[in-house]
Amino acid sequence: MLSRTADNLYWIARYIERAETMARLLQVGERISLVPDAGGAGFRNEWDSLLQASGTAEGFARKYGEAVQRNIESYVFFDYDNPSSIASCVSQARENARIVRSALTAQVWDALNTAFQELRQLERTERSELDIPALAEWTTNKTAMIKGAIDTTLLRNDGWDFLHLGYNLERADNTARLMDVKYYVLLPQLDLVGTGYDNYQWITLLRALSVLRAFRWAYGGEVTARKIADFLILNGQCPRSLITCASGMVTHLDRLAEGYARPTGTQALARRMREDLSAMTPDTIFDEGLHEFLGRFVHDVADLARLVREDYLSGDVR
Amino acid sequence: MYDDGQVRPPYAGLEAWTNTMPAELRHLKQAEAEALFRRIGITFAVYGEGGDPDRLIPFDMFPRVFTGAEWARLERGIKQRARALNAFLVDVYGRGEIVRAGRIPAHLVYRNDAYEKAVVGFTPPRGVYSHIVGIDLVRTGPDQFYVLEDNCRTPSGVSYMLENREIMMRMFPGLFRENPIQPVDRYPELLRRTLASVAPMKCDRDPTVAILTPGHFNSAYYEHSFLADLMGVELVEGQDLFVEGEFVWMRTTEGPKKVDVIYRRIDDAFLDPLCFRPDSTLGVPGLMDVYRSGGVTIASAPGAGVADDKAVYTYVPEMVRFYLGEEPILENVPTWQCSRADELKYVLENLHDLVVKEVHGSGGYGMLVGPCSTKQQIAAFRAKIEENPGNYIAQPTLALSTCPTFVEQGIAPRHVDLRPYCLMGERIELVPGGLTRVALTEGSLVVNSSQGGGVKDTWVLAE
Numbered sequence: 101m102l103s104r105t106a107d108n109l110y111w112i113a114r115y116i117e118r119a120e121t122m123a124r125l126l127q128v129g130e131r132i133s134l135v136p137d138a139g140g141a142g143f144r145n146e147w148d149s150l151l152q153a154s155g156t157a158e159g160f161a162r163k164y165g166e167a168v169q170r171n172i173e174s175y176v177f178f179d180y181d182n183p184s185s186i187a188s189c190v191s192q193a194r195e196n197a198r199i200v201r202s203a204l205t206a207q208v209w210d211a212l213n214t215a216f217q218e219l220r221q222l223e224r225t226e227r228s229e230l231d232i233p234a235l236a237e238w239t240t241n242k243t244a245m246i247k248g249a250i251d252t253t254l255l256r257n258d259g260w261d262f263l264h265l266g267y268n269l270e271r272a273d274n275t276a277r278l279m280d281v282k283y284y285v286l287l288p289q290l291d292l293v294g295t296g297y298d299n300y301q302w303i304t305l306l307r308a309l310s311v312l313r314a315f316r317w318a319y320g321g322e323v324t325a326r327k328i329a330d331f332l333i334l335n336g337q338c339p340r341s342l343i344t345c346a347s348g349m350v351t352h353l354d355r356l357a358e359g360y361a362r363p364t365g366t367q368a369l370a371r372r373m374r375e376d377l378s379a380m381t382p383d384t385i386f387d388e389g390l391h392e393f394l395g396r397f398v399h400d401v402a403d404l405a406r407l408v409r410e411d412y413l414s415g416d417v418r
Numbered sequence: 419m420y421d422d423g424q425v426r427p428p429y430a431g432l433e434a435w436t437n438t439m440p441a442e443l444r445h446l447k448q449a450e451a452e453a454l455f456r457r458i459g460i461t462f463a464v465y466g467e468g469g470d471p472d473r474l475i476p477f478d479m480f481p482r483v484f485t486g487a488e489w490a491r492l493e494r495g496i497k498q499r500a501r502a503l504n505a506f507l508v509d510v511y512g513r514g515e516i517v518r519a520g521r522i523p524a525h526l527v528y529r530n531d532a533y534e535k536a537v538v539g540f541t542p543p544r545g546v547y548s549h550i551v552g553i554d555l556v557r558t559g560p561d562q563f564y565v566l567e568d569n570c571r572t573p574s575g576v577s578y579m580l581e582n583r584e585i586m587m588r589m590f591p592g593l594f595r596e597n598p599i600q601p602v603d604r605y606p607e608l609l610r611r612t613l614a615s616v617a618p619m620k621c622d623r624d625p626t627v628a629i630l631t632p633g634h635f636n637s638a639y640y641e642h643s644f645l646a647d648l649m650g651v652e653l654v655e656g657q658d659l660f661v662e663g664e665f666v667w668m669r670t671t672e673g674p675k676k677v678d679v680i681y682r683r684i685d686d687a688f689l690d691p692l693c694f695r696p697d698s699t700l701g702v703p704g705l706m707d708v709y710r711s712g713g714v715t716i717a718s719a720p721g722a723g724v725a726d727d728k729a730v731y732t733y734v735p736e737m738v739r740f741y742l743g744e745e746p747i748l749e750n751v752p753t754w755q756c757s758r759a760d761e762l763k764y765v766l767e768n769l770h771d772l773v774v775k776e777v778h779g780s781g782g783y784g785m786l787v788g789p790c791s792t793k794q795q796i797a798a799f800r801a802k803i804e805e806n807p808g809n810y811i812a813q814p815t816l817a818l819s820t821c822p823t824f825v826e827q828g829i830a831p832r833h834v835d836l837r838p839y840c841l842m843g844e845r846i847e848l849v850p851g852g853l854t855r856v857a858l859t860e861g862s863l864v865v866n867s868s869q870g871g872g873v874k875d876t877w878v879l880a881e
Contacts, residue, residue: 103669104658199634202647210457217456258671360672415658415669 103415105203106262108196110413112212113266115196116243119189121274122176123239125150128308130232133169147172150308153274153281156184177235178223186239190219193246205253208246215242258359261352265408268352272345273401278308279332280394302328309340326382329390334380342397346374349404356412366407373400428483428879429822431597435590436480436822436829444479444824451477451585460581460640476872477582479589482821482834482854486600486881492555492563492838493848495747498738500551500840503570503725505741506734507547511538511721521740522733527724531778534686534721536693540710543616544844547719548726549681550576550609551840555748557819564751564816566835568734570726571718572683575853575873576839577641580605580648582875583851598880602851605839606648612843613649613679619712620664625678627651628668630659632684632700642683656684661704664713679715680705686720728777728811729755752814756807765812766803769796772812773863774803787863789815818863821874823856833857835865836876850878 129150147167151157156175159182164171179185194216197209204212222230222238247267254260282305302323306312309332318337319327333342353367385393411417425433439447455474484492509516510527511534517524527533552573554566583602587594610627617625631642633655646653658668659677667674682689688698693706708714724730732753735746754761754772765772774786786799803810820831838852854874855865865871 101671102652102654102658103671104655105652106671195634198639198643201640201643202653206458213457262671356671362672412671417669417671417673 101203101258103413103417105200106259107409107413108200109203109259109262110266110408112193112196112200113263114270115189115193116246117267117270117274118184119186119193119239120243121270121278122154122184122186122189123236123243124308124310125154126173126176126232126239127236128304129169129172130236131304131307149281151176153278153308154184155277156182173232173235174227186235187219187223190215190239190242203259205249205255207249207253211242211246211249215246218242258356261356261359262412264352265349265356268345268348269401269405269408271340272342272349273398275309275332275340275342275345276394276397276401278305280391280398283390283394305332311338311340314338326386329385330382333385334377334382343374343377346370346377350374364407364411366404366411369400369404369407373397373404428485428488428877431593432481432483432822435593441828447479447589448824451479451589454585454588455581458581460577460644475578476858477585478823478832478856478858478872478874479586480822480824480829481586481593481875481877482836483877483879485879488561489850489878491561491747493850495563496551496553496838496840496848497846498742498744498747499553499565499568499734500548500842500846502734502737502741503551503568504546504548504842506737507570507719507722507725508541508545509741510724511547512541516737516740519740521736522730526727526729526733530724530727530730532686532721532723532727534724536706537710537719537721542719543618543715546616546717546842547722549612549616549717549842551842552576552837553748553840555836555838556816556834557836558816559819563748565731565734565748566751567728567731568726569837570722571685573837573839574638574641574683575837575855576605577644578873579839579851579853579876580644582853582873586875597877600850600878600880602849605849606645608841608847608849609645609681610649610651612841612845612847613681613715613717615844616715616717617678618715621678626676627679627681628654628659628677630654630656630680630682630684632688636683638683645681656688656698656700656702659702659705661702661708664708664711666702666705666708666714677714679717681717686723689716689720728753728775729757732811751816754812756803756810756812761812762803762807765810766800769800771815773815774799774810774812777809777811785864787815790861790863815863821854821856823858823872823874825858825860830860832860833863833865834874851876 129147147169148157151160151167151172154176160167160172160175163181164175175182175185177186180188182188194212197204197212201209218238222235250260250263254263282301302325303312306315306328311331315328315331318331318335331338331341335341336343336347338344349370350367353364353370357363357367452474455477460474506516514527516522517527548570550573552569552575554569555563556566557563579602613627614625627649628651629642629646631639631653633639636642643653652668654668659666660669661667662674666677666680668677684700687695688700690701690703690705691698692703694701705714705716706720709716709720732750732755735750738744738746754765756762756765765774769786770788772788774788776784786796788796791799818833818835821834822829823832825832834854834856836852836854838848841847854876856872856874857863857865857870858872859870862870
């Protein structure tokens with residue numbers, strides 16, 4: 101397929117995944133704001149770490165200064181100055197889809213276009229009539245529709261692989277960054293603390309990744325840093341764990357390599373990332389240092405994104 | 419629809435339909451149609467004017483109907499004209515027999531801005547310059563059709579022909595059971611076949627066809643992507659193509675892939691910055707060299723525009739006689755060339771009765787409709803003509819036929835035109851239908867979508 105088409109598909113998936121992450125961040129932020137501000141600045145600071153995790157803290161500070169909830173909502177949902185806002189992501193994804201209409205099924209286009217048309221409606225609605233849970237839920241519903249349409253109607257060709265490559269790559273990056281913002285509360289010596297504020301933060305982290313219930317089913321008992329790290333990094337059952345995302349990327353890069361009869365450096369790197377993760381335990385991660393490990397992983401993801409561009413999307417493939 | 423109070427036969431099947439549709443239902447259906455258009459994404463994008471960039475062309479649900487016999491005659495006329503126009507193009511880039519024979523003034527051809535010196539002496543595959551000929555027609559009597567203009571370059575709007583039909587079939591399946599309406603959905607396949615049939619000399623396999631678009635900000639982008647999808651060919655932008663060796667290649671995820679036929683939807687001037695406008699970023703550097711050496715076919719061929727120029731238009735009946743030895747079936751609207759002193763004098767004296775157009779204008783812009791204009795407008799236009807007479811032609815206002823159209827008060831006659839899309843390659847093909855544009859404003863003769871025009875489904879009944 102045209103490199104430009106592949107590029108557009110890949111970015112549709114990345115934007116949609118990003119919009120979903122933003123929606124979850126909004127949900128978590130909203131929840132935290134309902135908890136009494138007992139620990140002084142503690143809970144209120146959560147908004148800041150959420151902005152940090154999404155890489156939008158700087159842009160927000162430039163535009164609004166202090167983190168006031170209403171401004172954060174605007175910035176994260178509606179603001180086109182924020183390239184990662186839900187409005188930006190949905191509009192971009194839909195514009196990309198319009199460009200590559202012929203590579204999508206009617207159902208996928210319909211899901212994306214309907215999301216976009218409804219977004220226009222939301223933008224015209226009085227803010228007082230919109231609450232955060234509704235906006236977040238609207239977003240996760242739409243992204244689920246889009247993904248569902250992709251998975252149930254799209255031809256399993258290279259375009260499908262580029263979409264899934266985008267999803268997995270974006271998701272790996274989001275999970276790793278979100279953990280990294282919270283790494284300090286996951287330090288093992290705090291295992292013993294395990295109550296009150298720290299515990300709440302861990303649960304917040306799981307909630308932000310929409311895997312709290314899943315975690316309880318998979319591990320049971322006390323929530324500990326070790327279990328959380330294992331779940332979010334090494335557990336292949338967790339839909340957002342780093343290893344699940346890495347395996348997803350390997351699957352689709354293998355398919356591309358086979359279909360094109362051309363192995364690539366991207367494929368090799370994704371495989372190495374997956375092998376590395378398979379060989380790890382929570383202990384080896386904490387020995388290396390969680391922050392160091394995550395930094396290394398995020399760096400690998402960035403490398404992978406660069407290689408995807410060089411190997412498939414740039415149009416200079418020979 | 420009515421003729422002396424009688425329903426004209428082709429519309430007989432529609433009278434009952436309208437009688438059973440009260441206003442509320444009609445409004446409901448109209449809203450449904452609009453929602454469908456918006457949902458499918460059939461919009462024309464207007465950027466830079468503010469407001470919603472995705473606009474809908476008003477769709478009128480009342481179809482325009484031709485009988486099989488009416489169409490058969492039209493079809494002969496359209497194909498005849500398309501053949502003559504292509505013969506003219508081959509001739510004027512070759513020996514120029516029609517000019518030598520004195521049937522058309524040399525300066526109209528060779529001094530024409532659309533005459534492309536870069537392709538002189540080159541005959542494209544199968545001698546076809548214009549592979550899709552869009553001929554704009556109006557009807558003035560039962561058997562009388564006038565050609566308003568020819569579009570030999572890249573006539574747009576065919577996606578509306580196809581989508582208007584899809585939407586009508588979806589909303590009113592009963593009408594299609596009751597009326598023998600000939601389908602139009604073969605068009606994309608015929609277009610693909612036409613393009614494949616003009617593969618270049620150096621192509622020795624199943625040709626790869628691609629549509630070249632200026633990009634997603636272009637107002638007709640939807641149509642480009644729609645046609646690519648229906649034909650199953652790639653939709654490329656200039657940046658996706660490059661020239662290497664003797665061929666044109668597209669950049670794919672698997673490496674370069676050779677392209678044999680390019681259906682371009684960009685103007686000549688932007689095709690190749692090395693040959694035409696050096697500042698064009700829409701085109702492909704080196705494309706024209708590959709084209710002239712038989713490595714790629716460009717449809718329509720560069721230079722085709724000289725045949726659809728409004729000043730050359732006057733001579734199309736002459737082309738039919740000269741190249742085909744036939745009498746033209748479709749008539750030309752009498753046209754006064756303001757470049758000629760005697761005709762200019764007549765035009766300036768009769769502005770209030772005439773339609774005056776710019777020679778190179780399109781989209782209904784830069785024109786004067788005398789009978790519908792104020793004294794001030796006419797005076798202002800007169801000044802423009804006097805300043806540059808060669809830039810204008812004038813035509814009488816015709817007693818255009820009307821078609822029943824849904825309006826606020828019910829059904830009322832509105833003026834319509836018709837653009838069928840004739841395909842020329844190895845064969846010459848015309849699907850039974852076309853784009854009917856309708857002037858939604860009462861009394862208006864301007865059907866362009868940019869000027870408040872709408873569209874209708876166009877039916878050709880089987881005999």
